[in-house]
Amino acid sequence: MMTIQQMEKELRVLICAQCRSQFGGDPDSVVFGMPPETIDADYAVECFSMSKLFRKSPADIARTIANMDRPEWVDSIIPAGPYINIKLTPAFLERTVFDQIDAEQTRFGWQKQDTPARVIVEYSSPNTNKPLHLGHIRNNVLGVAVVNLLRAMGNDVIPASILNDRGIHICKAMVAYRKFFEGQTPETAGMKGDHFVGMTYVRFDQESRGDESLMEEARAMLRAWEAGDPATRDLWKRMNRWVTEGFEQTYARLGSTFELVQFESDMYQEGKSLALDGVQKGIFYRREDGSIWFDLRDIGLDEKAIVRGDGTSLYLTQDLGVAVDRARRYHPDRVIYVVGSEQIYHFKALFAALGRLGFEWAAQCVHLSYGMVYLPEGKMKSREGKVIDADNLMDDMTRMALDVMEESHLQIDDADRRSIAEAIGIGAIKYFILKVGALKDIHFDPRGSLSFDGSTGAYLQYTHARIRSILNRAGEVPDTDCITGWLTQKEETTLLRKLLRFPRCLSDAAADLNPSRLALYLWELAKLYNGFYTNHRVLDAPGPEIRAARLRLCRSVAMTLRCGLELLGIRAVERM
RNA sequence: GCGCCCGUAGCUCAGCUGGAUAGAGCAACGGACUUCUAAUCCGUAGGCCGUAGGUUCGAAUCCUACCGGGCGUACCA
Helix, strand or coil: CCCHHHHHHHHHHHHHHHHHHHHCCCCCCCCCECCCCCCCCCEEEECHHHHHHHCCCHHHHHHHHHCCCCCCCEEEEEEECCEEEEEECHHHHHHHHHHHHHHHHHHCCCCCCCCCCEEEEECCCCECCCCCEHHHHHHHHHHHHHHHHHHHCCCEEEEEEEEECCCHHHHHHHHHHHHHHCCCCHHHHCCCHHHHHHHHHHHHHHHHHCCHHHHHHHHHHHHHHHCCCHHHHHHHHHHHHHHHHHHHHHHHHHCCCCCEEEEHHHHHHHHHHHHHHHHHCCCCEECCCCCEEEECHHHCCCEEEEECCCCCECHHHHHHHHHHHHHHHHCCCEEEEECCHHHHHHHHHHHHHHHHCCCHHHHHEEEECCCCEEECCEECECCCCECCEHHHHHHHHHHHHHHHHHHCCCCCCHHHHHHHHHHHHHHHHHHHHHCCCCCCCEECCHHHHCCCCCCCHHHHHHHHHHHHHHHHHHCCCCCCHHHCCCCCCHHHHHHHHHHHCHHHHHHHHHHCCCHHHHHHHHHHHHHHHHHHHHHCCCCCCCCHHHHHHHHHHHHHHHHHHHHHHHHCCCCCCCCC
């Protein structure tokens, strides 16, 4: 059996061979594009870019390539001006697509690497003084999708998170707890732990506005923490535990998982010793007040502080320490940081610092940045409590989905209904985020996003459920291996051609670290399927062969939708 | 000031490393359920791809300048 990837490679080799024999060289690249709808072909290759290389007109090149010997599975290679259009034999197209999907199932389009690259993907990395909000959702959703895509491409991926569990923001929550909530726990307050601590943090902000002394207390608390004061450390541990327990629930709903969780409180010393090391080597320098700096003006940045005058560490110091620690323990080939675009400068500085300290792997660090998430009123401000809380949002979306389900005729018990509503509600958020390119800001319209119309996760899930319903009614899907050639309708061919492109969609999305490509592909696939669905019958198709062939087509589309959705972290439901 | 990102239909966005006639969705209007899930489908309408130059056989895509918006430029994280 030949896979789609092997078949495309084979075609490329043949085209190159023809170029070598006729023009004396290989083309720079052979890109398999999509012919316009009016042309009946599976691939289009443009010959413009070869024109300069071979000193012939694109049309001449197209004609020459089209004359090549073709394997028996290629139906025709037809030059059309500067393009060649390649059409596979319909039977081969069907067999290749169907057999591969049947063989690979939920791993359709995945690849194996002989020596898998080890990739650390850092994402989420929250502060432990408040619950996760919409901005974190974007981070987690992107992070999960990137992890999944890289894994599908055969990489050895380590999802990592670092909890920012120390610093003045934590102390603020602790001060407020002692002053206003002493003796209470998340249980007595009837709240999730992260929400409980978040409440103390908000309270601090409110109270400290009219009372400067609170800020003083927070600073004193930070000093006590650094000094290792037992009572302070005790409270700190307790509150951190509340928060992380709350996070675990949120992560479970979001589908975020980590293989490596580290704590800033364990790591920040490492960065400091690296800084001192750098001073010794003459890479960093001290100012009179004792602070440590390095100069990035030669690469268009500024001077950056790396340790404070009082010897305490900064954000950059911590990330330096974490990076070196991870490299030492895991020897990654790449490190991908999923962090908002407001940190672009920070990561430039971080990577530059690592490079100057002599770590060659610094060149393999990538900051995958993404845009802001705005509310209609403006940027989210966590201290003002004007945020879309992650848990609340997931609840709201789930409830919305439930309401819509109530109106439907679906006969299912309450537990199933809840679970499906959860998949739809959370899938809607995820798809809403993933379908736009990461760099774009998202203007989040809470009401609008609750709609399930158009290019949405629910649309994809609905299409999947619709197909599954047909397959369930059909019972056993007969094996049509020996009866290819029955899918002759336009919609059927278009669907097959779309399926043909799934493996490349995955590898492109993974290579660009861009899940939105996959999100878009799935929407297009679902759209094509729904077009087919309204125009043609499956179960009572005209003849048993067509019925069987269509069932197999349906099964393949459903499986591809499921594969894609799951890579995006969205559950494909059987019914809805 | 400097750096990075964004600017495509009324709104939200696609448009792959330049390539066959700029595409969707939403909103608006008009159609399609005795028929495999109408959370669907079909149709109509809507564009000087921010502006001006440049490179090219060919530009929404690459380069330059400008305009508009965002983010950053902390001994905050």
